Amino acid sequence: MAAKRLNLREKYQKFTRDLAWEPTYQKKSDIFPQTEFEGIHIHDWDKWEDPFRLTVDAYWKYQAEKERKLYSIIDAFSQNNGQLNVTDARYVNALKLFLTGISPLEYAAHRGFAMAGRQFGGVGPQVACQMQSIDELRHCQTQIHTISQYNKYFNGFHDWNHMHQRVWYLSVPKSFFDDAMSAGPFEFVTAISFSFEYVLTNLLFMPFMSGAAYNGDMATVTFGFSAQSDESRHMTLGLEVIKFMLEQDERNVPIVQKWIDKWFWRGYRLLSLVSMMMDYMLPKRVMSWKEAWEMYFEENGGALFEDLSRYGIRMPKYWEVSVKEKEHLSHQLWATFHNFGHAAAFHTWIPEESEMQWLSEKYPDTFDKYYRPRFEFWRQHTKEKGRWYNPTLPMLCQTCQVPMLFTEPDDPTQICYRSSQYNGEQYHFCSDGCKDIFDDEPEKYVQAWLPVHQIYQGNCGGASIPEVLEYYHLVDGQDNKEYLESNDRANWLRWKGMADTEADREVQAVVNE
Template identity: 30%
Template sequence: MPKLDRSAYYDLTRDMNWKLRYVSEEEAFPEEQSKSYGVPAEAWWEWDEPYKVTYREYVYNQSDKDASTYSVKSAIARSKLFDQVDPGWKSAITAHYGAIAYGEYLASIAEARMARFGRAASWRNMATFGTLDETRHGQLQLYFPYGLLRKHPQFDWGHKAFHTNEWGAIAARSLFDDMFTANDAVGTAIQLTFTFETGFTNLQFLGMAADAMHVGDVEFGSLISSIQTDESRHAQQGEPTLRILLSQGKKEEAQRLIDVMFWRSWKLFALLTGFSMDYYTPLEHRSMSFKEFMEEWIIKQFIDQFRDFGLEKPWYWDIFLDELNWLHHADHLGVWFWRHTVWWNPDAGVSPEEREWLEAKYPGWNDNFGRYWDVITENIRQGRIEKTLPQTLPMVCNMCHIPVCTPSEPKQRHIAPYVSEYNGRRYQFCSEPCKWVFEINPERYAGHLNIVDRFLAGHIQPPTVEGAYAYMGLTPDVWGEDAENYAWAFKKAEGGKATAV
């Protein structure tokens, strides 16, 4: 076998489907785990992955990538390169490690479910590699922040975040449990590999790797590049799964799977990637705005895929396009204001030059968001830091678990939270699509408690903002502070340059 070309044996060894006689199909592939949607077993055997790899090739490639990535880390650890990286960028990767590292291990559960309950042998073969991928990604993204612990204790949250009740961790767990650990094989293929990975994270990792190199963070750039090459392979499981569903007349089911997870993914993506690109990345290294990135890479790709597969754009597409103009700006303002509730140091990113860039990329930014930053800036200049910190908790969505925010302009926007009643309880949502996701499957989501639910239920003691910090596992040595120690507030524009007051 080692002497044969792959083409001589690949199809035979990876596509060993057979009719079961020792047990029934229902026993081998229970519906709650595999979710066939009524598609006959033989129809699934047409599953064919576009990215083909043998175990021999896989091990060789992965070993080579690990050797390269860990070598870069070892070399950088002996230098002072990380110390010279912009504070905002350090905040971006600190947020990334906490939100993503442990989630990679959870994704290995999703891949393992497809490796066992996928209805085609070729699919199970591909998912086995995906399981190994996600385990490797988790190991890498826990080891790298561990090596930075001597720089700041916040990097411990690469491992710690998902074990706490911090509000962002609650939101991430809710999304990842829905997509990874509590999903069936078909739902995982469509929602994780097609919608989330192909549509969002794969392209994001490409951009982050390039940005890291521009900023000078060679270590993180090497890490993300190594992960992205795996993502581009195992993310291909969604397309053949989707094709089989559509060929069997299951367009409505496929459309709903995509629509639900596109919206859920967007809410977290806007929160983390939005402010990383538009506020935390140094101005001189911003190749495009978050909105431009979404339009050029994410939206274009999804529109092309919807057309190619004969699918429709999600019914809420206009709502999504509207949020693209303001949601991550509102999220960023809230995260900076409630900075003690996160494990990284939010970079305000609103120096005079940065505000000029934001206004150019998002016309009307100064009128909608700059006026709030004007008040914050004045309070900082007058030494009234306490006025830039919250005295209470915000209203939080019962679906995405992210604080509710809606700009007051234009007037036709729906300002009040969306409300739904279920089993005698009132649920409040940030948007109509979040309400829709909840209402099509309320039993799946009704038991989830966001951070405000827990506060009102008496889980947080004492029932104060300080008590909430403690409940979330945040202490003064790790909770967020302004990344630049408010230096941006003491700059003014003179002759096109930002100078200290």
């Protein structure tokens, strides 16, 4: 007799929920030792809802289909020299930052979800985490293929994983993920699935993928689309895990709120890198950081937290500061990379006049008043005395590891200094948000690997910039410094058959309205 075909509901039951069993000769707490120490109380793991009801056989089929499409497009991109169709070689620097900063995080997420899946005591979240773990590995692989393609033509891509472990500003994304992975499984998924993927991912993904599309980068658009259907599943996991914790026990509420506060702030500080990509690095702009923050955080995020208020959850602490900072963030970040462009794995440049005009229009209250004078001084300096760089290493925030570049929320002329004492030593922070995170778990952050301090301890190849660059595997004069003087630009002009003067006219700030 032929076996009866299972309907979807039965299949889901058999392939996920029925995979679990009650242990008879081992204690559950020995099998899942990490489920309790964070203080989260779970009474019934079966209450976990999985809105996608995806089973592993269907998962495999869908993903294989997406892979086939993806790689045929990447092959076509490569065969047709698709890299020549981007708007301008400056665009590729945004890609360098994304692929050295974020792609290694996809791999870290693969590891993190494998660990979280192993530690959850219920089969629903175990299966969801396992699938996400495999997704993240796939995302990392597709991005490596894109790196491989661009690496043939542009500098700065050649040793992205090594750089991720060492380069000063890449310690920002690296420490963000290390922080999440060294927490327990519930905090990890709150950090990555909820705070990052649900609340903030649109600010990473949408502008960047639209930016790629708008700047003719079909390789990046392709891995973006291929990842997108996974991302919606990840976002759902993020929301589900929050609701599950909140519904299981009232005592979970303040813990979840604390994690939301922490990981909103950590994610927001990480996204400051995206703010400068949007406002300064994309030759054709999609929208300003300020507009993106208003749309994706203030409006969408505001509605989300209104929904969650019935559980007793409020907006993340210091969200008002992020709203004040939206007028300043991208300018302060790009100015910082202009300061330290000699130690970065991508090129920096002064915005052209048309771009400054765009910035004035998008930031009428702040750009001309506070930031234009900086860029104009540097432009003049380049003409008269050569490109200006900051000759000294920056002070870093102990928590987010970004240089202490942020100004007081209500005074853009004053750097924001915060500090704490712990066990007789001083620690410094860029903001109240970062200080609170440290004060809550100082034993965690006193061991931060702060790149500047590591250089001074003698752990980074030497005390001079060339020695440190060698330790980073960056080639001085090739991977770093000013775009106008770069090989990337010289090559680009040669490939496009353009003279030096034409190149400046070629790119104008354009906005996708």
